[in-house]
Amino acid sequence: MPDALKALTIPDLAEMKANDKKIVALTAYDASFARILDEAGVDLVLVGDSLGMVVQGQPTTLPVTLSDMVYHTRCAARGVRRAILAVDMPFASYSGPAQAIDSAARLIRAGAHMVKLEGGQKRAETVRALVEQSIPVCGHLGLLPQSVHQVGGYLVQGKDEKAAQAILQDAIVLQEAGASLLVLECVPATLAAEITAALDIPTIGIGAGPDCSGQILVLYDMLGITPGKRPRFSRNFLQGVEDIPSAIRAYVEDVRAGRFPTSEHSF
Ligand SMILES: Nc1nc(=O)c2c([nH]1)NC[C@@H]1CN(c3ccc(C(=O)N[C@@H](CCC(=O)O)C(=O)O)cc3)CN21
Ligand SMILES: CC(C)C(=O)C(=O)O
Numbered sequence: 001m002p003d004a005l006k007a008l009t010i011p012d013l014a015e016m017k018a019n020d021k022k023i024v025a026l027t028a029y030d031a032s033f034a035r036i037l038d039e040a041g042v043d044l045v046l047v048g049d050s051l052g053m054v055v056q057g058q059p060t061t062l063p064v065t066l067s068d069m070v071y072h073t074r075c076a077a078r079g080v081r082r083a084i085l086a087v088d089m090p091f092a093s094y095s096g097p098a099q100a101i102d103s104a105a106r107l108i109r110a111g112a113h114m115v116k117l118e119g120g121q122k123r124a125e126t127v128r129a130l131v132e133q134s135i136p137v138c139g140h141l142g143l144l145p146q147s148v149h150q151v152g153g154y155l156v157q158g159k160d161e162k163a164a165q166a167i168l169q170d171a172i173v174l175q176e177a178g179a180s181l182l183v184l185e186c187v188p189a190t191l192a193a194e195i196t197a198a199l200d201i202p203t204i205g206i207g208a209g210p211d212c213s214g215q216i217l218v219l220y221d222m223l224g225i226t227p228g229k230r231p232r233f234s235r236n237f238l239q240g241v242e243d244i245p246s247a248i249r250a251y252v253e254d255v256r257a258g259r260f261p262t263s264e265h266s267f
């Protein structure tokens with residue numbers, strides 16, 4: 001069993017799903033926050049390409065480069081002791097298996113334990129190639145921020161039955177290709193529950209309801225410091241507590257106890 005002192009491993013995440021223990025995840029982009037999250041018991045720290053929006057002030061995640069991700073991965077890796085460090089492959093850094101292996105290798109050398117990429121069926125060959133190199137892969141389905149221009153906005157996905165079935169099929173394909181984890185972003189809670197039940201690998205939800213294997217939020221949203229409107233699926237955990245470590249601990253406890261997210265944070 002994973003304990004507080006021993007570093008978590010990727011097989012531990014599968015064991016947590018099997019034992020109905022929620023996986024608690026948050027983003028971090030630097031060593032200080034990564035250490036606070038790690039010490040609060042966050043199981044998985046994601047260096048998300050959301051850093052393009054919350055750190056760089058860009059309107060989308062698309063301008064983020066692989067070098068940006070390598071830099072923030074190095075920073076966050078110095079803060080992590082127990083948690084798994086997952087890192088987003090940025091836009092256009094995984095257009096085929098060969099490029100994906102080169103990109104992922106730079107992230108692994110910088111300290112990533114696992115890489116995350118957006119998309120289903122069309123990424124199957126790339127996921128197989130990464131796993132063949134022993135690089136653990138996290139998939140990402142539903143709202144895909146790197147496809148914002150093609151889709152026409154940050155919209156909830158999988159609302160009609162045909163779209164829902166397509167996402168479920170993509171999830172199965174990613175698992176068969178060797179992905180060991182799957183993020184579900186902004187899909188109806190019923191669909192996320194169905195996918196989580198259909199898969200062996202754990203799912204991590206964001207705007208995907210209470211029935212995923214775990215939960216993730218963008219750190220700046222849950223601390224209430226994102227400029228502009230906070231996404232509906234988030235909550236400000238700094239409200240009512242006196243410091244940032246307390247806010248992170250409240251999030252960890254609420255996710256573990258099934259108190260967050262609720263239907264209020266779901267679609
Ligand atoms: N700060 C931040 N938080 C995030 O969760 C996040 C990022 N940045 N950047 C990358 C993507 C983009 N994300 C977003 C951004 C906006 C909405 C949004 O406004 N959603 C509407 C629902 C739209 C609909 O009904 O279809 C909402 O009301 O929450 C959702 C996800 C999630 N990710
Ligand atoms: C919100 C999570 C899943 C993400 O991809 C990011 O932070 O970039």
Ligand SMILES: [Mg+2]
Pocket residue numbers: 048049050061088145
């Ligand atoms: Mg991302």
